[in-house]
Amino acid sequence: MAESIMKESTMKENTDIIRVQTSDFDLAAEYRALRAASAQTGAIVTFTGLVRDFNQGDQVAAMTLEHYPGMTEKVLADIVARARQRWRLQAVGVVHRVGALAPGEQIVFVGSASAHRGDAFAACEFIMDFLKTRAPFWKKERTGSGERWVDERQSDGEAAQRWQS
Amino acid sequence: MIKLLYFARFRDALDCAGEQLPLPAHIDDIAGLVAYLGERGKPWRETLGGARVLVAINQEVADFDAPVKEGDEVAFFPPVTGG
Numbered sequence: 616m617a618e619s620i621m622k623e624s625t626m627k628e629n630t631d632i633i634r635v636q637t638s639d640f641d642l643a644a645e646y647r648a649l650r651a652a653s654a655q656t657g658a659i660v661t662f663t664g665l666v667r668d669f670n671q672g673d674q675v676a677a678m679t680l681e682h683y684p685g686m687t688e689k690v691l692a693d694i695v696a697r698a699r700q701r702w703r704l705q706a707v708g709v710v711h712r713v714g715a716l717a718p719g720e721q722i723v724f725v726g727s728a729s730a731h732r733g734d735a736f737a738a739c740e741f742i743m744d745f746l747k748t749r750a751p752f753w754k755k756e757r758t759g760s761g762e763r764w765v766d767e768r769q770s771d772g773e774a775a776q777r778w779q780s
Numbered sequence: 781m782i783k784l785l786y787f788a789r790f791r792d793a794l795d796c797a798g799e800q801l802p803l804p805a806h807i808d809d810i811a812g813l814v815a816y817l818g819e820r821g822k823p824w825r826e827t828l829g830g831a832r833v834l835v836a837i838n839q840e841v842a843d844f845d846a847p848v849k850e851g852d853e854v855a856f857f858p859p860v861t862g863g
């Protein structure tokens with residue numbers, strides 16, 4: 616009981632949640648945390664990324680996600696801080712999984728809470744675009760012909776570029 | 781000493797996840813460090829001398845002309861593919 620009260624008060628001081636974990640996440644729980652952060656919130660936008668079963672013409676049987684512990688968390692915190700400078704946000708949540716993942720599994724969650732939907736939509740997309748091009752995660756796929764590291768996508772770089780203007 | 785880390789396909793190509801390296805006195809930037817590591821042989825030259833090599837010093841992305849000093853953590857990795 617005391618522990619849950621402590622957790623809640625900690626969350627209210629710093630409403631941002633940034634986690635890198637092997638375990639799955641519960642979308643409803645992440646949404647609840649964003650919703651509980653502030654009574655000023657009028658809009659919450661959430662994004663969930665999943666493992667596709669098909670990539671570059673091949674059936675994907677499994678995926679492993681590697682990251683750079685320490686730097687990953689710093690980069691994610693920096694991206695969230697930049698989003699906070701651009702938009703008025705009540706709370707932000709970023710959860711990224713690492714380790715072995717099967718097709719259909721959840722990889723990433725980004726949620727943004729704001730007074731109005733415009734800021735919440737924009738911030739959520741901004742955070743995802745920069746996460747994809749800046750945060751040190753790497754995907755390795757297993758297909759019928761063996762294992763391979765996933766190549767960067769040019770479209771991801773372009774998606775991040777458009778926020779520079 | 782400096783701490784070196786290699787991630788993803790670089791780790792596989794070099795067969796090395798990380799190492800402690802006494803920093804030679806004549807090396808003062810990333811480009812110099814890459815040239816020095818390249819003396820180890822072809823996989824090192826090809827992996828770290830490739831077109832898409834990212835480097836971080838003390839967990840912040842840096843350029844190849846960035847200075848390297850005693851005690852630094854230097855990581856080499858390919859473009860990121862998370863999310």
